[in-house]
Amino acid sequence: MSDAMQLIDSDRGGLPPAGAEGDVAAVMAVLQEVLDPEVPAVSVVELGIVREVSWVEGRLSVAVTPTYSGCPATEVIEEAIHRALVTAGYADPRIERRLSPAWTTDWITAEGRDKLRAYGIAPPVGSASKRSLLGAEPQVPCPQCGSLETERVSEFGSTACKALYKCRSCLEPFDYFKCL
Amino acid sequence: MQNVSQTSQPALVEYLLRLGDNALILGQRHAEWCGHAPALEEEMGLLNVGLDLFGQARHWLGYAAELISAEGGQGEVDADHLAFRRDAQDFRNLLIVEQPNDDFAVTLGRQFLFDAWHYHLLTGLVEAKDPRVAEIAAKSLKEATYHLRRSAEWVRRLGDGTEESHARMQRAIELLWRFTGELTEFDAVDEAMREVGIAPDPEALTASWRATVEQVLDEATLARPPFDAWMYRGGKQGHHTEHLGFLLAEMQALPRAYPDATVW
Numbered sequence: 001m002s003d004a005m006q007l008i009d010s011d012r013g014g015l016p017p018a019g020a021e022g023d024v025a026a027v028m029a030v031l032q033e034v035l036d037p038e039v040p041a042v043s044v045v046e047l048g049i050v051r052e053v054s055w056v057e058g059r060l061s062v063a064v065t066p067t068y069s070g071c072p073a074t075e076v077i078e079e080a081i082h083r084a085l086v087t088a089g090y091a092d093p094r095i096e097r098r099l100s101p102a103w104t105t106d107w108i109t110a111e112g113r114d115k116l117r118a119y120g121i122a123p124p125v126g127s128a129s130k131r132s133l134l135g136a137e138p139q140v141p142c143p144q145c146g147s148l149e150t151e152r153v154s155e156f157g158s159t160a161c162k163a164l165y166k167c168r169s170c171l172e173p174f175d176y177f178k179c180l
Numbered sequence: 181m182q183n184v185s186q187t188s189q190p191a192l193v194e195y196l197l198r199l200g201d202n203a204l205i206l207g208q209r210h211a212e213w214c215g216h217a218p219a220l221e222e223e224m225g226l227l228n229v230g231l232d233l234f235g236q237a238r239h240w241l242g243y244a245a246e247l248i249s250a251e252g253g254q255g256e257v258d259a260d261h262l263a264f265r266r267d268a269q270d271f272r273n274l275l276i277v278e279q280p281n282d283d284f285a286v287t288l289g290r291q292f293l294f295d296a297w298h299y300h301l302l303t304g305l306v307e308a309k310d311p312r313v314a315e316i317a318a319k320s321l322k323e324a325t326y327h328l329r330r331s332a333e334w335v336r337r338l339g340d341g342t343e344e345s346h347a348r349m350q351r352a353i354e355l356l357w358r359f360t361g362e363l364t365e366f367d368a369v370d371e372a373m374r375e376v377g378i379a380p381d382p383e384a385l386t387a388s389w390r391a392t393v394e395q396v397l398d399e400a401t402l403a404r405p406p407f408d409a410w411m412y413r414g415g416k417q418g419h420h421t422e423h424l425g426f427l428l429a430e431m432q433a434l435p436r437a438y439p440d441a442t443v444w
């Protein structure tokens with residue numbers, strides 16, 4: 001897709017100028033507009049999957065980490081990042097998939113958590129400690145009414161990264177972004 | 181490649197195929213539940229666990245494919261190549277993961293016996309001296325942790341449930357037990373990987389697996405068959421039960437019929 005993308009873009013002629021080499025903030029501003037296809041309320045930056053922005057011999061390189069090993073959105077996200085950068089005027093950006101260190105929900109930013117809640121998805125509770133991985137179920141506040149009277153219906157919700165919960169106060173079901 | 185000598189390369193490829201094939205074949209078994217699970221929530225659970233396993237398989241087989249390609253002789257191979265163009269005798273998965281789904285108790289019992297082993301194995305592999313192995317293990321371990329939590333919960337719930345659910349889970353454990361010997365049996369490949377600081381200590385892995393299984397079966401009020409019972413073996417070396425061939429026939433039919441297709 002990248003070759004076709006560039007052909008179309010270069011035919012257009014008047015591309016916006018790319019940020020200068022070393023201007024990480026300019027790149028992050030572009031990536032802030034790229035939304036997670038499975039949770040289109042948060043950007044890839046807010047989700048914490050953009051791990052590094054660098055330049056190798058003048059070529060922009062962005063390191064991205066998958067949320068889950070089998071996340072079917074991995075390629076879609078990488079293509080969306082590539083497209084956004086090319087559209088912003090970065091010629092031939094390189095998207096590097098990086099596994100280590102493994103993604104944790106601790107990297108979801110405070111803004112990201114607020115946006116998840118507003119979208120109706122309860123953000124991960126606490127930090128991804130051993131306890132939350134192995135131990136008791138966390139107390140998850142309902143994103144609709146804030147009640148703590150909630151219960152887990154299923155370990156998995158609409159995607160692997162979410163669990164299905166139900167609020168006993170307002171009776172609404174909701175997705176909980178699991179701690180990982 | 182860092183930290184692994186040339187002489188251990190063939191063993192590393194074998195070892196990666198074992199890790200990747202376990203995840204791939206068990207993931208395929210989960211995919212077979214699509215449209216058949218007892219409840220919608222459990223179907224999503226089964227398929228999401230399967231998806232995690234496919235992702236892990238892709239990482240392990242992708243690494244194996246890079247090493248095979250670099251070695252030459254077989255041309256350029258990739259993870260899809262390894263998944264879809266090998267025959268049963270070339271697969272290196274454990275016998276337990278290729279066993280049929282049977283009922284829900286067998287599916288979850290199989291998952292638990294595997295998860296308990298997978299969790300402890302990955303915990304060891306996180307310390308591997310090969311950085312690629314260590315990073316794939318670290319990623320996979322996060323997922324294996326909640327897989328184990330879920331499957332152990334089901335073993336307890338069904339074992340310590342109704343008369344019917346108890347009988348079914350007890351049957352599942354007895355049916356699958358003969359395939360668990362391979363989990364704690366180690367051969368020259370495992371030994372070569374332990375020597376170069378990749379595979380964990382076999383005795384510690386055996387002890388951890390047994391302790392987890394004993395604890396959960398006990399909590400589930402299930403009888404545990406003896407660890408020294410007669411066991412089937414050979415999956416790791418490519419000698420499989422008849423079930424693998426049927427599984428591969430379904431999984432590989434489309435890519436083998438249209439080998440050059442890039443979009444399904």
Ligand SMILES: [Zn+2]
Pocket residue numbers: 142143144145146147167168169170171172
């Ligand atoms: Zn509520």
